[in-house]
Amino acid sequence: MNQYHSRGEWEARKNALRQQILGAAGLMPMPAKTPLQPKIVRRLDYPDYSIEVVLLQTLPGYFLGGNLYVPANPKGSHPAVLIPHGHWKKGRLEDLPSYSVPALGINLARQGYFAFAYDMVGFNDTRQTPHSFVTPRRTLWSFHPMGLQLWNSIRALDFIESLPGVDGKRLAITGASGGASQAIFLTAVDDRIVAAAPVNMVSAHMQGGDPCEEAPNLRIGTFNVEIAAMAAPRPMLIVSSTRDWTRNTPEEEFPEIRRIYSLYGQPALVQSVQIDAEHNYNRQSREAVYRFLRSCLRPDPEAPEFEERPYELPPDEQLLAFPRGDLPSDLMNLDQVFQNWRAAARMQMESASLGELRDALRTALGVEYPQRVDSAAEGGHIVLTRPPHRDRVVGVWHPGAGGPVLVLHPRGAAAAEQTELGKQLLKSGRPVLMIDPFMPGALRTQRFETDDYFLSYNRSEESERVQDVLTALAFLKSKTKAQPELIGMETAGIRAIFAAAVAPFKVDVVADMAGFSGWDQDFLDRFFVPGIQRAGGLDGALRLITARLLLPGAARAAR
Secondary structure, three states, X not given: OOOOOOHHHHHHHHHHHHHHHHHHOOOOOOOOOOOOOOEEEEEEEEOOEEEEEEEEEEEOOEEEEEEXXXXXXXXXXXXXXXXXXXXXXXXXXXXXXXEEHHHHHHHHHHOOOEEXXXXXXXXXXXXXXXXXXXXXXXXXXXXXXXXXXXXXXXXHHHHHHHOOOEEEEEEEEEEEOHHHHHHHHHHHHOOOEEEEEEEOOOOOOOOOOOOOOOOOXXXXXXXXXXXXXXXOOOOEEEEEEOOOOOOOOOOOHHHHHHHHHHHOOOHHHEEEEEEOOOOOEOHHHHHHHHHHHHHHHOOOOOOOOOOOOOOOOOOHHHHOOOOOOOOOOOOOOHHHHHHHHHHHHHHHHHOOOHHHHHHHHHHHHOOOOOOOOEEEEEOOEEEXXXXXXXXXXXXXXXXXXXXXXXXXXXXXXXXXXXOHHHHHHHHHOOOEEEEOOOOOOHHHHHHHHHOOOHHHHOOOHHHHHHHHHHHHHHHHHHHOOOOOEEEEOOOHHHHHHHHHHHOOOOOEEEEEOOOOOOOHHHHHHHOOOOOOOOOOHHHHHHHOOEEEEEOHHHHHHHO
């Protein structure tokens, strides 16, 4: 865990992490919130609670299923709890001694809460997409289970907040395992959650091993402990187990999160409880959560401490909107949902402000403009680095007078020096920097190609190259006050375009597009960056820069 020494330092980090999570989820900028049009499929009444089977239209033509557990007297002003479920086979219907969503929902309703248990993508009623549908093309548009599920959580919160009888200032979330992953993500990005109870997921060494818990760029430079700490200073209970990956949480992860709460002077607002059990959300864990929520949300201050009682549960079919398992034939399939996502994203980015565009592209690329660049030069060769990242940018450096120029060539500085344009620049007497592109090692390349979640923790190769360009621009800017010029030859022209687009100052660009037109296949073949199309793609980058694009013939002449 990084150490933060002031509340201001942590708040800056927290804001950056929120952008990172939303960007990874494809929710930056936030999509339009279209009408949910909630449909109550059926209502099941019991003496001290009721259950409603609900469908929400979280995107046009795309539906989220769930069960709303309602107090016996729904009038007045009640707190409400979201319940995302974990990866148990029956999802929100699972009712086992070790894990039961209905037990949680029913007993929350008995205490005076509204509780909404909703599906993971690909489970029960929410099967217009499967649970796993990641492909490289969809990744360009940040269309994946983690992002769709986080969007569903945001819309589920919209739904429960809108209900008559719900107090919008007393909204909480709790879930176990994969449901706890959703709990910490939603709490991190949505301040309407005032209390959170993630169960059996806050771990330093286990981050989640499922497509709905991972996404490209999600955990670059961070991990679940820091993401969970983003709840501060809102009350949070961290429930762990003695016999899963949270076995060390009370001694290792919990104290690190409490340090963040201490920056607000509120270390007591985060609590830890450990249950001697396997991976679970059993009665002991649930009753710990009831005590925590009662202390935060106070559904009935006069009521005695609650203990679970036996409950009546109908057959699974009565808790489903589509009990026979077949979705209506008129619902959109996966390809149609994706096409709608792409169309909506394209329209949104076309109307986005320049600030929104720059933030979205910078977040998709996962890059920063460094505040400081250290350098070491000898015999015309130079190495640049960004403290404290300890990365290295290698190239050749020719100091001079006048406007500085940075030259990119896909084969590196030596190749750039041999081009006619490179020779002319070296004779001009201007400050000239030529850098080598980022080159991955064999192990990184192997993992990039074979590990499912490599990009959740590491930037793509082209993102690394754009970062190196920004580091080089920052070095040039530190050497002269003149506006730098950026020249990208051959396929390096695309890197030049995107680096200039996210730079915090104007950069004149000469870029050889070499036939790159900005279609999905172009990015897949020559500039693979997860989320780049969702963030505006080539059109968005060109809006942000002053670019002179060389025609292919002119580029060949320059070489």
